[in-house]
Amino acid sequence: xxxxxxxxxxRINGIKTKIRVVPxxxxxxxxFQDITTVLLDPKAFKxxxxxxxxxxxxxxxxxxxxxxxxxxxxxxxxxxxIGAKFVPLRxxxxxxxxxxxxxxxxxxGNDRLEMHxxxxxxxxxxxxxxxxxxxxGTLCAAIxxxxxxxxxxxxxxxVIELPELQGRQRLKGKPLxxxxxxx
Amino acid sequence: MTTIDQENKKPPRSELAVAASLDSEIMAxxxxxxxxxxxxxASSIRVIPxxxxxxxxFQDITTLLLDTEAFKxxxxxxxxxxxxxxxxxxxxxxxxxxxxxxxxxxxIGAKFVPMRxxxxxxxxxxxxxYSLExGTDKIEMHxxxxxxxxxxxxxxxxxxxxGTLAAAIxxxxxxxxxxxxxxxVIELPVLKGREKLGETPLFxxxxxxxx
Numbered sequence: 001x002x003x004x005x006x007x008x009x010x011r012i013n014g015i016k017t018k019i020r021v022v023p024x025x026x027x028x029x030x031x032f033q034d035i036t037t038v039l040l041d042p043k044a045f046k047x048x049x050x051x052x053x054x055x056x057x058x059x060x061x062x063x064x065x066x067x068x069x070x071x072x073x074x075x076x077x078x079x080x081x082i083g084a085k086f087v088p089l090r091x092x093x094x095x096x097x098x099x100x101x102x103x104x105x106x107x108x109g110n111d112r113l114e115m116h117x118x119x120x121x122x123x124x125x126x127x128x129x130x131x132x133x134x135x136x137g138t139l140c141a142a143i144x145x146x147x148x149x150x151x152x153x154x155x156x157x158x159v160i161e162l163p164e165l166q167g168r169q170r171l172k173g174k175p176l177x178x179x180x181x182x183x
Numbered sequence: 184m185t186t187i188d189q190e191n192k193k194p195p196r197s198e199l200a201v202a203a204s205l206d207s208e209i210m211a212x213x214x215x216x217x218x219x220x221x222x223x224x225a226s227s228i229r230v231i232p233x234x235x236x237x238x239x240x241f242q243d244i245t246t247l248l249l250d251t252e253a254f255k256x257x258x259x260x261x262x263x264x265x266x267x268x269x270x271x272x273x274x275x276x277x278x279x280x281x282x283x284x285x286x287x288x289x290x291i292g293a294k295f296v297p298m299r300x301x302x303x304x305x306x307x308x309x310x311x312x313y314s315l316e317x318g319t320d321k322i323e324m325h326x327x328x329x330x331x332x333x334x335x336x337x338x339x340x341x342x343x344x345x346g347t348l349a350a351a352i353x354x355x356x357x358x359x360x361x362x363x364x365x366x367x368v369i370e371l372p373v374l375k376g377r378e379k380l381g382e383t384p385l386f387x388x389x390x391x392x393x394x
Contacts, residue, residue: 036304036328045295069278073295076282080258087249094278097231
């Protein structure tokens with residue numbers, strides 16, 4: 001399968017209609033894609049997870065890495081269904097054990113993404129999950145963290161893509177699977 | 184299975200108190216003989232000394248998430264407890280409650296409602312303040328996420344002082360929701376968090392004396 005939108009699947013439209021767009025959050029001009037309304041609809045939430053699980057269950061994925069905090073909503077259900085371990089990728093100072101970090105750029109300044117040492121092993125086949133891809137900076141940092149410990153990133157999976165921000169180009173050649181585009 | 188054994192000891196139900204008896208049915212299973220899955224779950228939790236500050240023995244559930252059987256068993260125990268009990272809302276406290284809450288919600292057909300630190304939720308919110316060791320913090324929930332009359336469980340990875348869970352209970356009760364139970368993987372009983380929860384029962388898989 002190509003790493004593209006599941007165009008034909010009838011469940012996609014149901015999910016799309018449940019996403020709430022909140023204008024001017026966190027600041028003026030941004031149309032924020034709110035997935036909390038998807039979580040309020042058990043069918044839409046289940047369909048979202050099912051679509052990813054159907055795609056990945058036979059791909060020998062051993063790790064699902066979820067990006068704090070909204071990646072934590074989608075990653076664990078996928079991990080449980082496909083029998084993979086779940087690894088949280090977190091903002092600095094949240095993980096209690098020894099960590100490695102990867103810096104990435106924000107509009108102003110930098111931020112860091114951290115992962116526990118030992119959570120992922122060389123040879124692990126990994127999926128990176130977040131609710132949305134915008135510029136791709138966070139996902140790129142996640143890919144770097146996983147590759148540094150010798151894992152193979154198979155794909156990035158997001159519910160929503162903002163294609164105009166071209167995040168897809170920043171994934172170090174890794175494919176992206178998303179369900180809903182917002183232009 | 185222990186839950187079936189416990190059902191035989193249920194008190195008889197009054198026809199006028201069906202909702203209350205559902206709660207007492209949940210309470211009757213609280214004192215289970217230990218589920219054989221628990222020891223493996225307990226041993227998968229890593230204790231990290233002196234995090235976030237000296238003297239604290241931090242209960243790290245990330246190692247539980249790396250053990251596919253232990254993680255599945257954790258979710259299964261909660262799902263077995265809450266499925267078919269009229270729970271329409273699973274509320275999870277940011278951020279580790281986001282890891283356990285959604286799989287439970289999905290399995291029991293309930294909605295998942297994230298309860299978040301200030302300024303994270305994009306829509307209109309209601310908030311509840313609670314005390315920290317020094318100062319206060321707030322948790323927030325979206326207006327309209329839940330409706331009066333719904334029955335909820337609140338999930339977090341751990342209960343320590345109970346401040347966050349008590350705030351979550353108050354937040355949901357303010358909008359007319361009944362909390363059937365709070366559910367955590369770990370309790371630190373020495374911190375007496377249970378006492379802050381008032382009438383709301385608490386269900387725990389693992390207790391730790393490290394605090």
